Amino acid sequence: MQPTKTLPQSYSLAWAVDIKKDTRLNIVLQIAGAGWFFVFGWLLWLVVHLMRPDFMPRALFDVALSSLAAILLSLFVVLLLHEMVHGAFFLLFTGERPKFGVGPGYAYAAAPEWYFPKRQYLVVGLAPLVALTVLGLLVIALIPAGWVGLVFLGIAFNAGGAVGDIYICIRIGAEAGNIWVKDKGDGFEVYRQQAEGSARMKFPAW
Template sequence: MKAVTSLPQGYTPCGEVNFAKDKKRAWILNGVGLLLFILFALAFAYIAFLFHRESLGRSASVTIGGWQLLEGILAMAFTVFGCMLVHELIHGIFFWVFTRAWPHFGFKWIYAYASAPEWYIPRTPFLIIRLAPFLLITLIGVAVLPFASLGLSLFLWLLLTLNAAGSVGDFYVIIRLLFAPSPLLVHDYGDGMTWYRGI
């Protein structure tokens, strides 16, 4: 079944995720995201270490001055913002792949989102849409690590960690959808999503 712009006859709501309305669940996922940040930070740091252990052994100690500290803070802020944009852009590209319509992008507080509010998307394509940013950024980042300088490796480590931990909402939706009944259509309207079970 392909994505459609109107809900077919016989489909009824059977699940919903709306973090704007469900504040408690949003806070719980934020806590899980913090735990994931620590775990992924350690995992990606170990991978980077495997590729750069010799360079680290030869490197001398570095004194960090005021300008270098400011540059580091700005680079970190840019990485956080850039990671969020790239993550949502990948969601948007895959929305387009499965609907052939330009997705809707938006900002709420400190997060961005991509959605397709005019569309009802089957479960498998929607799972691909949700998982794509985590998989693509992780695979490309890890593939580049062996060839990156120490400075670029630090940037990649932060990017990979932020993206993986920031995917906690995607992971939650994926788990919910995997246990939902079939056939299934998902309506992502930006602030949340509702899925519908067919007869």
């Protein structure tokens, strides 16, 4: 299946998520993102320590204490790259420029006029986490030790910011392979195929 702007007639809305309206979910995701930042950071540290034994733990504290502006810049760059990766895959799959925006506590890239098959949407959803983690590790392998801490934080920031992507991909991953997904930026809609004959069900005339 390929992305389409026309939902097949045999499909209907199964469930939807609206992050902008669902304040509770938004807060839960923000908290989960902070927790995931530290968990992923610990796992990342194990990998970086193997890759760069010359990078000492104190370097992270040196970065945090001496270069707050650099950390904020890193956070901004990571946020920009994260959404650009989403947008690049939306463009690749649809051939149309995606929509970018900002909501309360999050940014997004979306293709609100398109319906995506499950596999393609999972690629779109997880691409920033996978691609930027791999790219960041490649950069860490090549740069001077003094810059490793900043890139390390950038990779961890990206992982923490991907918690919303992980959440929606876990839910979509549990669905059948023939669903359609619509990304509205502030939320998502999932469409399932109706049971045969249900779309044409009519009440008898009395």
